[in-house]
Amino acid sequence: MNELFIRGLKHAKIADDAMYPYDIPAVHDIESITFSSPVAFFVGENGSGKSTVLEAIAVTAGFNAEGGTKNYNFSTENSTSELANTLTLIRGARREKSGFFLRAESFYTTANYTEKGTFPLDDTPVPLFFDGKPMHQQSHGEAFMAIVKNFQPGLFLFDEPESALSPQRLLQLMVRIHALVRQGSQCIIATHSPILLAYPGAQIYEFTRLGVQATRFNELDHVNLTRDFLNSPGSFLKELFEEQQR
Numbered sequence: 001m002n003e004l005f006i007r008g009l010k011h012a013k014i015a016d017d018a019m020y021p022y023d024i025p026a027v028h029d030i031e032s033i034t035f036s037s038p039v040a041f042f043v044g045e046n047g048s049g050k051s052t053v054l055e056a057i058a059v060t061a062g063f064n065a066e067g068g069t070k071n072y073n074f075s076t077e078n079s080t081s082e083l084a085n086t087l088t089l090i091r092g093a094r095r096e097k098s099g100f101f102l103r104a105e106s107f108y109t110t111a112n113y114t115e116k117g118t119f120p121l122d123d124t125p126v127p128l129f130f131d132g133k134p135m136h137q138q139s140h141g142e143a144f145m146a147i148v149k150n151f152q153p154g155l156f157l158f159d160e161p162e163s164a165l166s167p168q169r170l171l172q173l174m175v176r177i178h179a180l181v182r183q184g185s186q187c188i189i190a191t192h193s194p195i196l197l198a199y200p201g202a203q204i205y206e207f208t209r210l211g212v213q214a215t216r217f218n219e220l221d222h223v224n225l226t227r228d229f230l231n232s233p234g235s236f237l238k239e240l241f242e243e244q245q246r
Contacts, residue, residue, distance in 0.1 A: 002184040008034040008090040024049040029211035042190040044207030056083035063101040098154030153183040162193035
């Protein structure tokens with residue numbers, strides 16, 4: 001395996017831990033995270049801090065906070081947390097020549113910026129059309145995958161890509177990620193998707209009120225809850241509704 005671009009991170013705690021985002025338990029308790037696999041996942045409930053930490057990694061690595069490459073320079077609203085100021089990346093010997101921070105939250109703005117066709121993506125001109133079709137004439141998922149198809153090997157950060165993609169598209173994304181990894185890429189992904197979390201050999205870090213812990217696929221509540229539901233959706237919902245009425 002090629003050496004990773006980011007081998008881990010260290011977090012310097014601050015005195016005022018009542019201030020956002022340090023008031024999030026998982027963020028507050030982070031001292032360090034180590035990456036040993038080219039694919040790593042952050043998983044946890046809404047508000048657990050996984051996307052906040054991913055954003056801080058992206059900003060510290062030099063990416064635009066709202067998404068894009070390191071050459072993207074736009075901002076619709078400065079809502080970036082202060083976490084990047086207390087985070088230090090542990091770098092490997094290799095430095096990425098390419099990369100992208102792809103986040104669902106600001107994808108529309110990123111797509112606008114990309115479609116202008118005058119900004120470099122991985123040091124090459126951005127094509128005005130992806131797959132022969134303007135990005136805003138494609139669905140959210142189609143445009144998302146059109147960008148991913150143009151990736152060259154490098155460092156990629158994905159924030160909840162499942163919000164844009166159907167299960168079939170998620171499988172396509174996994175195939176694309178696998179191809180990029182085989183070419184020497186590294187991917188760090190914040191997700192709720194059991195499909196993505198099943199990627200072979202990936203590291204999984206779970207964000208909870210007890211902090212950030214390395215865990216396994218079959219130990220995740222996301223996975224077990226989804227499995228229980230799909231095994232018997234009728235019985236699952238019946239019990240859930242009856243419990244709510246008690």
